[in-house]
Amino acid sequence: xxxxxxxxxxxxxxxxxVYQQIANQLISLIxxxxxxxxxxxxxxxxxxxxxxxxxxxxxxxxxELSAQDWISSTLRxxxxxxxxxxxxxxxxxxxxxxKPPYHGDTPFGFSGVSxxxxxxxPAAEHRFxxxxxxxDARIAPVEMLLKEYNRLFRIPAVQRKIVYGELxxxxxxxxxxxxxxxxxxxxxxxxxxxxxxxxxQMAIYIVARMxxxxxxTVIVGEPNYGxxxxxxxxxxxxxxxxxVDENGIDVDAIEKICKKKKPGLLxxxxxxxxxxxxxxxxxxxxxxxxxxxxxxxxxxxxxxxYDYHYNSSPILPLASADHxxxxxxxxxxxxxxATTVKTGYMVAPQNFIQAALQVRRLIDIRGxxxxxxxxxxxxxxxDMQKHLKKSLKLYHERRDMFCSLLEQELGNRIRFQKPxxxxxxxxxxxxxxxxxxxxxxxxxMGLFMGDGSFYNTGxxxxxxxxxxxxxxxxxxxxxxxxxxxxxxx
Amino acid sequence: xxxxxxxxxxxxxxxxxVYQQIANQLISLIxxxxxxxxxxxxxxxxxxxxxxxxxxxxxxxxxELSAQDWISSTLRxxxxxxxxxxxxxxxxxxxxxxKPPYHGDTPFGFSGVSxxxxxxxPAAEHRFxxxxxxxDARIAPVEMLLKEYNRLFRIPAVQRKIVYGELxxxxxxxxxxxxxxxxxxxxxxxxxxxxxxxxxQMAIYIVARMxxxxxxTVIVGEPNYGxxxxxxxxxxxxxxxxxVDENGIDVDAIEKICKKKKPGLLxxxxxxxxxxxxxxxxxxxxxxxxxxxxxxxxxxxxxxxYDYHYNSSPILPLASADHxxxxxxxxxxxxxxATTVKTGYMVAPQNFIQAALQVRRLIDIRGxxxxxxxxxxxxxxxDMQKHLKKSLKLYHERRDMFCSLLEQELGNRIRFQKPxxxxxxxxxxxxxxxxxxxxxxxxxMGLFMGDGSFYNTGxxxxxxxxxxxxxxxxxxxxxxxxxxxxxxx
Numbered sequence: 001x002x003x004x005x006x007x008x009x010x011x012x013x014x015x016x017x018v019y020q021q022i023a024n025q026l027i028s029l030i031x032x033x034x035x036x037x038x039x040x041x042x043x044x045x046x047x048x049x050x051x052x053x054x055x056x057x058x059x060x061x062x063x064e065l066s067a068q069d070w071i072s073s074t075l076r077x078x079x080x081x082x083x084x085x086x087x088x089x090x091x092x093x094x095x096x097x098x099k100p101p102y103h104g105d106t107p108f109g110f111s112g113v114s115x116x117x118x119x120x121x122p123a124a125e126h127r128f129x130x131x132x133x134x135x136d137a138r139i140a141p142v143e144m145l146l147k148e149y150n151r152l153f154r155i156p157a158v159q160r161k162i163v164y165g166e167l168x169x170x171x172x173x174x175x176x177x178x179x180x181x182x183x184x185x186x187x188x189x190x191x192x193x194x195x196x197x198x199x200x201q202m203a204i205y206i207v208a209r210m211x212x213x214x215x216x217t218v219i220v221g222e223p224n225y226g227x228x229x230x231x232x233x234x235x236x237x238x239x240x241x242x243x244v245d246e247n248g249i250d251v252d253a254i255e256k257i258c259k260k261k262k263p264g265l266l267x268x269x270x271x272x273x274x275x276x277x278x279x280x281x282x283x284x285x286x287x288x289x290x291x292x293x294x295x296x297x298x299x300x301x302x303x304x305x306y307d308y309h310y311n312s313s314p315i316l317p318l319a320s321a322d323h324x325x326x327x328x329x330x331x332x333x334x335x336x337x338a339t340t341v342k343t344g345y346m347v348a349p350q351n352f353i354q355a356a357l358q359v360r361r362l363i364d365i366r367g368x369x370x371x372x373x374x375x376x377x378x379x380x381x382x383d384m385q386k387h388l389k390k391s392l393k394l395y396h397e398r399r400d401m402f403c404s405l406l407e408q409e410l411g412n413r414i415r416f417q418k419p420x421x422x423x424x425x426x427x428x429x430x431x432x433x434x435x436x437x438x439x440x441x442x443x444x445m446g447l448f449m450g451d452g453s454f455y456n457t458g459x460x461x462x463x464x465x466x467x468x469x470x471x472x473x474x475x476x477x478x479x480x481x482x483x484x485x486x487x488x489x
Numbered sequence: 490x491x492x493x494x495x496x497x498x499x500x501x502x503x504x505x506x507v508y509q510q511i512a513n514q515l516i517s518l519i520x521x522x523x524x525x526x527x528x529x530x531x532x533x534x535x536x537x538x539x540x541x542x543x544x545x546x547x548x549x550x551x552x553e554l555s556a557q558d559w560i561s562s563t564l565r566x567x568x569x570x571x572x573x574x575x576x577x578x579x580x581x582x583x584x585x586x587x588k589p590p591y592h593g594d595t596p597f598g599f600s601g602v603s604x605x606x607x608x609x610x611p612a613a614e615h616r617f618x619x620x621x622x623x624x625d626a627r628i629a630p631v632e633m634l635l636k637e638y639n640r641l642f643r644i645p646a647v648q649r650k651i652v653y654g655e656l657x658x659x660x661x662x663x664x665x666x667x668x669x670x671x672x673x674x675x676x677x678x679x680x681x682x683x684x685x686x687x688x689x690q691m692a693i694y695i696v697a698r699m700x701x702x703x704x705x706t707v708i709v710g711e712p713n714y715g716x717x718x719x720x721x722x723x724x725x726x727x728x729x730x731x732x733v734d735e736n737g738i739d740v741d742a743i744e745k746i747c748k749k750k751k752p753g754l755l756x757x758x759x760x761x762x763x764x765x766x767x768x769x770x771x772x773x774x775x776x777x778x779x780x781x782x783x784x785x786x787x788x789x790x791x792x793x794x795y796d797y798h799y800n801s802s803p804i805l806p807l808a809s810a811d812h813x814x815x816x817x818x819x820x821x822x823x824x825x826x827a828t829t830v831k832t833g834y835m836v837a838p839q840n841f842i843q844a845a846l847q848v849r850r851l852i853d854i855r856g857x858x859x860x861x862x863x864x865x866x867x868x869x870x871x872d873m874q875k876h877l878k879k880s881l882k883l884y885h886e887r888r889d890m891f892c893s894l895l896e897q898e899l900g901n902r903i904r905f906q907k908p909x910x911x912x913x914x915x916x917x918x919x920x921x922x923x924x925x926x927x928x929x930x931x932x933x934m935g936l937f938m939g940d941g942s943f944y945n946t947g948x949x950x951x952x953x954x955x956x957x958x959x960x961x962x963x964x965x966x967x968x969x970x971x972x973x974x975x976x977x978x
Contacts, residue, residue: 009672013871014673015874015878015881023801024675027804027805028675028805028809028810031775031810031811032810068771068804100677100678101677101810101813101815101816102678102814102837102838102839104814104838105838105839105841106840107813107814108786108787111702112843112847113847120653121655124646124650129652131653134652137652143639146638146639149635150632153626153631157613161611162626162828163618163620164620166610183498183503184503186513186517187591188589188591188592189591199853199854201852205851210599210600210601211599211600213600227850227851227854285520289520296596296597298599307504312509312512312553312556316520321520321521325593325595326590327590340654341857349590349591349593351594352595352599354601355599355601355602358601359601361716362719362720362723364686364688364694365688365716368829369829370829371829392504471652
């Protein structure tokens with residue numbers, strides 16, 4: 001007899017009643033040819049003893065099986081598995097248990113991403129993290145947001161609204177954002193120019209899918225935001241890399257390219273460039289706008305970090321100027337809030353937004369409209385703006401503190417410019433301190449830092465790192481710098 | 490002199506100081522050529538009067554502009570705009586105000602979705618909604634979830650963990666799901682076979698991107714889940730439609746196709762088929778498994794609705810049987826919870842999951858790892874299972890109530906089979922009651938219902954509708970049926 005006790009497991013915490021669980025597992029064994037058609041099963045009394053359950057539980061299970069024609073029950077033969085099932089070549093159940101279908105590779109081929117990079121992440125042992133430039137989640141008004149979420153959730157009108165929801169994102173958030181962007185970025189837009197996405201990355205993804213075909217020329221800065229390059233390449237783009245210096249991307253080089261052949265797309269990060277933190281100068285912006293108007297090509301302006309500018313007023317984005325509708329403006333609320341509340345947006349002419357909606361629908365239908373309503377409430381109450389103001393002040397102080405500390409303690413070993421804004425500085429290390437080695441040594445001492453590979457988006461190894469100061473308080477800064485002093489030559 | 494009072498707006502609620510807002514807007518006007526190089530600006534005293542601010546605010550604004558080389562200030566000439574800016578051909582500022590760049594169409598072309606359909610949605614005036622078959626959000630333990638989210642958010646170790654997070658989804662949730670799926674679906678998997686996504690749709694999207702190339706043959710049922718067809722077509726698939734009858738998809742027809750040429754992909758919904766609600770019979774499942782093993786082609790098993798089965802035990806999914814790793818199993822937690830908590834998952838061999846991670850990373854990097862941790866906690870505490878058990882009981886009652894009510898009041902006007910499970914029934918209407926007309930009339934009487942177009946995925950107009958009963962309480966059912974009695978002939 002088969003070892004039913006080992007083959008059948010019962011879990012009383014599950015929704016499915018015990019008799020169903022038993023019936024399911026017997027069906028499975030028949031499926032697999034472990035129990036062959038025509039064989040006899042133990043009587044209900046015997047099976048109840050084997051599985052340590054009440055007899056009526058087995059009776060119910062057998063009734064299930066009988067109702068689905070898996071077994072028949074006669075006085076003479078007892079309970080037997082139906083003969084009318086297709087003969088299945090059985091795998092030995094030992095083989096079944098040892099090599100379940102998900103324990104090997106797929107038998108079929110598939111394509112993933114042509115270029116990818118491992119995403120290193122901190123482990124539990126790391127006491128300090130120098131991150132890529134993320135906000136300090138500890139100061140985000142998450143509790144306020146969740147309270148609002150819960151409050152809205154209980155309102156019947158809202159409950160009805162979110163059943164189908166809004167593809168473009170909750171109208172209240174799009175309106176609040178349109179207003180906020182008008183006032184802070186000089187954008188003249190309505191909520192119909194906006195699509196709310198799961199973070200800025202999804203917005204970039206959607207635009208890439210709509211504009212890039214295999215062979216499309218895409219101009220990017222070098223170095224660049226790594227996930228943008230990977231995404232464009234995965235869409236089949238031909239990447240043309242243009243140098244980024246202390247004034248931003250080389251606009252004269254872009255002009256040379258345009259004069260030969262108009263690009264299919266330009267991706268640019270004019271504020272607090274990723275990774276170098278530089279800002280595109282006023283003169284270069286104006287020249288770039290002339291090129292955009294003259295040659296009429298689409299531009300993704302990734303302005304993920306507009307709100308944190310410390311030195312002078314932030315220069316207005318390209319999107320606020322005269323670009324004839326060529327500039328698709330992308331930003332992020334999450335970047336100003338906490339990295340788990342990934343909410344971004346795309347600003348574009350309405351015809352583009354309407355098409356983008358449909359593309360987005362295929363990806364994940366829509367966002368969390370309720371979370372969007374809650375975020376809108378924080379804008380309307382002024383709490384979001386207050387939070388931004390408070391973060392701006394704090395991150396300004398932290399920038400100054402971190403830069404002084406680094407200058408003081410490691411000025412001769414790390415090269416960096418104090419950034420005009422943003423949440424990270426761009427630090428270069430001498431080749432006697434290769435980042436792969438440095439980060440491993442630091443890790444052993446409890447400090448997580450990147451190994452810089454993410455930023456090597458071209459042929460050059462910059463041996464440089466974005467060092468995020470926004471999420472470090474004073475103690476964490478000092479302790480991190482202490483570790484760096486020990487691991488750097 | 491230019492009408493500075495009209496051209497410059499000040500908002501004291503914003504993070505940016507007033508002097509910065511003024512400086513920004515002056516720069517903008519210079520950008521646009523409204524204020525030409527070499528022109529004189531009002532003195533700080535004059536400007537302060539025009540804008541109704543303190544003189545020192547204007548002094549600060551002018552200092553900003555001067556620091557950025559937009560203006561120079563001399564005793565003799567006063568404040569003048571720098572001459573060394575490129576000459577810009579100005580648009581008349583009236584034209585600027587009337588036709589901002591986002592108010593027209595894009596000047597460039599782009600591609601959206603080849604086939605799309607309008608997504609109708611309820612409006613505020615609708616008192617009742619017959620939906621596609623969504624769970625009743627009112628009974629979901631959202632407050633418990635948010636409490637857990639907030640609790641986790643305050644834990645320093647968790648805060649550190651979510652800075653970079655986990656691409657595949659929080660390990661705790663993948664482990665809880667792997668355990669849950671092992672016990673309820675008979676899947677023998679580990680957390681490394683799982684990728685958590687933003688709902689089942691994202692999982693289907695990722696698989697489609699990895700497997701479908703232009704020209705790939707994809708077998709689907711007819712009718713089918715509309716967004717799946719749209720997605721596959723958008724990837725360039727050649728759709729082969731196979732009829733779905735009361736026993737599910739026609740597996741003999743699939744065999745005929747395989748004998749000619751192996752398909753690139755099969756998409757199947759064996760439990761509570763969308764839209765028809767039928768379940769693939771045991772015999773057809775076994776035959777399908779034989780075909781899968783014999784011809785070795787990938788299968789998406791969309792099991793979005795496994796947990797709500799009322800009649801007998803749910804038949805185990807294809808994924809739990811011997812498929813050699815060909816079946817990619819997709820499901821949803823959100824479908825059992827509330828439509829805003831869109832969390833789905835993909836189960837596949839590890840090599841496929843590793844590649845899928847990288848594809849997902851380009852879309853939106855990762856999910857809300859904190860929300861995933863909170864969901865995991867609900868599994869671990871047993872609260873999720875309790876909720877499923879309670880929902881199962883409630884939806885079973887509602888199915889019975891709704892079916893009796895429809896039979897009783899509209900039995901001669903609506904044709905439907907009582908579904909064995911799921912959250913909706915599939916109702917066919919006589920052609921004298923075209924759904925487009927019926928739904929408009931119902932809408933005028935406060936009842937939102939679909940017009941059925943979403944389900945016409947082939948050449949046939951089924952004039953049928955999924956009628957979701959799970960989110961209707963008794964009163965809502967009766968009132969909805971009252972409206973239907975009035976609008977149906």
